[in-house]
Amino acid sequence: NAGKSQHNEDQACCEVVFVEQRPSPRGWLSSREGFYFHYWALFDGHAGSGAAVMASERLHLHICEAGSAEPNQVSSTEDHGEVPNDAVPRFHLEKAVSHESLVIGAIENAFKHMDDQIERERASQHLPGGCCALAAIYLMGKFYVANAGDSRAIIIRNGEIIPMSREFTPETERQRLQFLALLRPELLGKEFTHLEFPRRIQPKELGKKMLYRDQNMNGWAYKKIEEDDLKFPLIFGEGKKARMMATIGVTRGLGDHDLKVFSSNIHIKPFLSCFPEVRVYDLTQYEHCPDDVLVLGTDGLWDVTNDKEVAGVVMEVLMSYEPNDPCRYTMVAQELVVRSRGVLKERGWRLANDKLGSGDDISVFVIPLGGPGNYT
Amino acid sequence: NAGKSQHNEDQACCEVVFVEQRPSPRGWLSSREGFYFHYWALFDGHAGSGAAVMASERLHLHICEAGSAEPNQVSSTEDHGEVPNDAVPRFHLEKAVSHESLVIGAIENAFKHMDDQIERERASQHLPGGCCALAAIYLMGKFYVANAGDSRAIIIRNGEIIPMSREFTPETERQRLQFLALLRPELLGKEFTHLEFPRRIQPKELGKKMLYRDQNMNGWAYKKIEEDDLKFPLIFGEGKKARMMATIGVTRGLGDHDLKVFSSNIHIKPFLSCFPEVRVYDLTQYEHCPDDVLVLGTDGLWDVTNDKEVAGVVMEVLMSYEPNDPCRYTMVAQELVVRSRGVLKERGWRLANDKLGSGDDISVFVIPLGGPGNYT
Numbered sequence: 001n002a003g004k005s006q007h008n009e010d011q012a013c014c015e016v017v018f019v020e021q022r023p024s025p026r027g028w029l030s031s032r033e034g035f036y037f038h039y040w041a042l043f044d045g046h047a048g049s050g051a052a053v054m055a056s057e058r059l060h061l062h063i064c065e066a067g068s069a070e071p072n073q074v075s076s077t078e079d080h081g082e083v084p085n086d087a088v089p090r091f092h093l094e095k096a097v098s099h100e101s102l103v104i105g106a107i108e109n110a111f112k113h114m115d116d117q118i119e120r121e122r123a124s125q126h127l128p129g130g131c132c133a134l135a136a137i138y139l140m141g142k143f144y145v146a147n148a149g150d151s152r153a154i155i156i157r158n159g160e161i162i163p164m165s166r167e168f169t170p171e172t173e174r175q176r177l178q179f180l181a182l183l184r185p186e187l188l189g190k191e192f193t194h195l196e197f198p199r200r201i202q203p204k205e206l207g208k209k210m211l212y213r214d215q216n217m218n219g220w221a222y223k224k225i226e227e228d229d230l231k232f233p234l235i236f237g238e239g240k241k242a243r244m245m246a247t248i249g250v251t252r253g254l255g256d257h258d259l260k261v262f263s264s265n266i267h268i269k270p271f272l273s274c275f276p277e278v279r280v281y282d283l284t285q286y287e288h289c290p291d292d293v294l295v296l297g298t299d300g301l302w303d304v305t306n307d308k309e310v311a312g313v314v315m316e317v318l319m320s321y322e323p324n325d326p327c328r329y330t331m332v333a334q335e336l337v338v339r340s341r342g343v344l345k346e347r348g349w350r351l352a353n354d355k356l357g358s359g360d361d362i363s364v365f366v367i368p369l370g371g372p373g374n375y376t
Numbered sequence: 377n378a379g380k381s382q383h384n385e386d387q388a389c390c391e392v393v394f395v396e397q398r399p400s401p402r403g404w405l406s407s408r409e410g411f412y413f414h415y416w417a418l419f420d421g422h423a424g425s426g427a428a429v430m431a432s433e434r435l436h437l438h439i440c441e442a443g444s445a446e447p448n449q450v451s452s453t454e455d456h457g458e459v460p461n462d463a464v465p466r467f468h469l470e471k472a473v474s475h476e477s478l479v480i481g482a483i484e485n486a487f488k489h490m491d492d493q494i495e496r497e498r499a500s501q502h503l504p505g506g507c508c509a510l511a512a513i514y515l516m517g518k519f520y521v522a523n524a525g526d527s528r529a530i531i532i533r534n535g536e537i538i539p540m541s542r543e544f545t546p547e548t549e550r551q552r553l554q555f556l557a558l559l560r561p562e563l564l565g566k567e568f569t570h571l572e573f574p575r576r577i578q579p580k581e582l583g584k585k586m587l588y589r590d591q592n593m594n595g596w597a598y599k600k601i602e603e604d605d606l607k608f609p610l611i612f613g614e615g616k617k618a619r620m621m622a623t624i625g626v627t628r629g630l631g632d633h634d635l636k637v638f639s640s641n642i643h644i645k646p647f648l649s650c651f652p653e654v655r656v657y658d659l660t661q662y663e664h665c666p667d668d669v670l671v672l673g674t675d676g677l678w679d680v681t682n683d684k685e686v687a688g689v690v691m692e693v694l695m696s697y698e699p700n701d702p703c704r705y706t707m708v709a710q711e712l713v714v715r716s717r718g719v720l721k722e723r724g725w726r727l728a729n730d731k732l733g734s735g736d737d738i739s740v741f742v743i744p745l746g747g748p749g750n751y752t
Contacts (some may be wrong), residue, residue: 001462006406066597069682094574094575095575095614096574096586097596100595101594101595101596102587102595102596102597103595104593104595104596105587105594105596105597106594106595106596106597107595108592108594108595108597109593110592125401132592178554178721179552179555179556179557180559183538183556183559183560188656198471198472198473199470199471200469211473211478211481213481216649216651217481217484217485217651218477218480218481218484218653218654219476219478219479219480219481219483219484220473220477220478220480220481221442221478221482221484221485230493239469244716261752275592276591277594278594278595294520305537
């Protein structure tokens with residue numbers, strides 16, 4: 001906790017979760033009893049810790065729920081009803097659905113159900129604000145890393161950095177946000193334009209030519225400035241200062257159902273998506289040594305310590321412990337937090353090189369991929 | 377031409393284009409006279425060759441037009457008006473726009489202007505149907521490869537394959553199409569559902585559970601089947617047989633302004649995008665030998681000959697000619713066409729291995745990256 005808020009707005013959860021299998025032919029596993037998955041997650045709250053606290057207590061339960069087989073479902077690949085009269089096979093042209101994509105779908109829907117629960121209970125449970133969510137699920141030899149927001153996950157394998165997530169910000173999601181605003185202009189409440197310009201346009205520039213980007217463009221081109229272009233742009237600012245509707249710097253996450261543009265009745269939520277991007281890493285495809293790890297961190301870490309520096313700290317700290325010492329991963333996580341925080345001086349938090357340290361809450365998981373113990 | 381149509385529905389263009397610079401501080405180049413770019417493009421027509429023929433004659437002119445500096449524009453990075461009264465810099469927080477992204481924007485808009493021209497002139501010029509478009513532009517040390525459709529470009533450098541495009545089909549663009557259909561359901565004319573299912577659902581399955589994917593999902597999850605889910609899916613079929621609204625197998629391209637779902641009044645065009653994806657390859661970043669090439673091909677080539685096989689033919693043919701023989705690249709292109717076509721036997725076109733040859737028109741450009749001559 002950086003001291004900017006009384007309660008830590010970063011929250012975390014780490015669990016081994018048992019999924020009880022309901023009798024059905026199409027669960028994640030054919031076993032009737034059930035199965036386990038391992039789970040780690042970070043929640044970076046904003047405008048209060050409420051949403052982050054609730055998500056840290058419940059998201060894994062929603063994943064558990066989504067992962068147990070649905071009763072009364074129609075088998076999608078096996079024919080176990082009567083055969084119809086027509087000559088073509090009943091399930092002609094059926095698409096094969098992999099086990100992996102069922103797990104991904106279950107995680108995606110669990111995020112949605114979590115978001116719905118926050119919406120339902122936000123008044124009674126006092127849950128203002130929202131949170132970014134980053135979760136890693138280990139199941140049957142694979143890591144599923146689900147990210148909604150600006151936290152980040154990387155794997156460090158034999159010194160190599162493998163990104164396991166990408167950040168969702170007004171800049172990275174520009175085209176999705178512009179597309180939505182173009183198709184549903186009423187969501188902008190006459191205050192914003194969905195077009196992007198390199199800077200605010202001044203009224204006296206009406207009729208002149210200006211560079212712009214629309215939702216279907218990656219490059220910039222010229223247009224004649226019209227009245228509508230004088231509105232505030234949907235996306236404005238660069239890097240950490242980029243904001244959607246001048247309000248929020250992340251474009252995915254849980255909660256924020258009451259968030260509006262300042263002194264207006266324009267809701268942010270239709271643009272904020274609760275759906276994560278899920279990346280899969282197949283542990284069985286590679287040999288892993290005890291120094292290979294998956295690192296999850298909130299933006300408090302990544303804002304001041306880049307991927308390469310994190311990999312450096314991981315290697316440096318792990319080297320100073322015996323390979324079979326289970327504490328070594330905890331020590332890496334602590335060292336990453338301490339180095340990114342720095343020391344409180346007169347001019348704020350400072351790093352060893354006197355650069356500005358992170359003024360944000362910082363949370364880190366360091367998960368061994370080839371260390372002592374295993375997840376089965 | 378495969379013989380399936382009287383006129384070749386594949387069309388091509390190869391030009392050195394001079395862009396006359398209008399006096400302005402912000403063209404692609406500061407030179408007042410102008411500059412050249414090199415241009416190669418393939419157009420794979422469907423439902424007639426009209427759109428492909430027109431695009432092959434005009435697209436480069438639209439790029440030329442978009443690339444010449446606009447008169448009377450507002451400089452976006454230089455301040456050459458009077459300084460306003462307020463204390464902050466006039467162009468505070470201005471985003472820097474690179475030369476590269478101006479070229480990309482010009483190409484993107486040229487595709488749009490080309491599409492608009494086909495729309496305007498389709499009646500008078502008899503331009504039924506549409507076409508996929510793949511264009512490579514060489515300008516100031518960089519290749520810009522713009523693709524709208526299912527043609528493909530690859531670079532072969534020192535035996536390594538570097539993809540320079542991706543195909544736009546109902547499967548690869550599923551989420552964009554579903555998002556549009558979700559936000560504008562009236563475009564589906566009550567005939568289609570934007571959800572994806574692994575197969576058609578039967579009326580008697582109402583109320584049961586079925587796997588589905590929505591626009592914000594990559595995985596599959598279960599839902600209870602409702603009345604709406606019995607409609608025909610927006611995207612149906614797999615691989616080369618995948619269709620949008622049971623009508624078309626590509627989701628980007630030029631033309632098709634009159635295309636409707638069979639025996640209905642539902643227009644395809646709102647879903648078909650004319651905007652290309654532009655990828656950039658910086659020639660100056662690598663050393664190139666005479667065997668390094670950029671290959672552009674319509675799907676007639678790629679359907680039967682994959683990237684690796686194409687790279688094999690390139691190496692095999694180039695080896696049999698002197699490195700400074702300019703004919704060697706033409707011979708590669710011819711060989712690629714001949715091998716993908718095969719020989720007409722009783723059971724259709726057959727390849728050397730007796731597999732089915734391409735029944736489609738085939739067009740190939742083989743462009744040397746480090747051979748004799750240069751583009752400056």
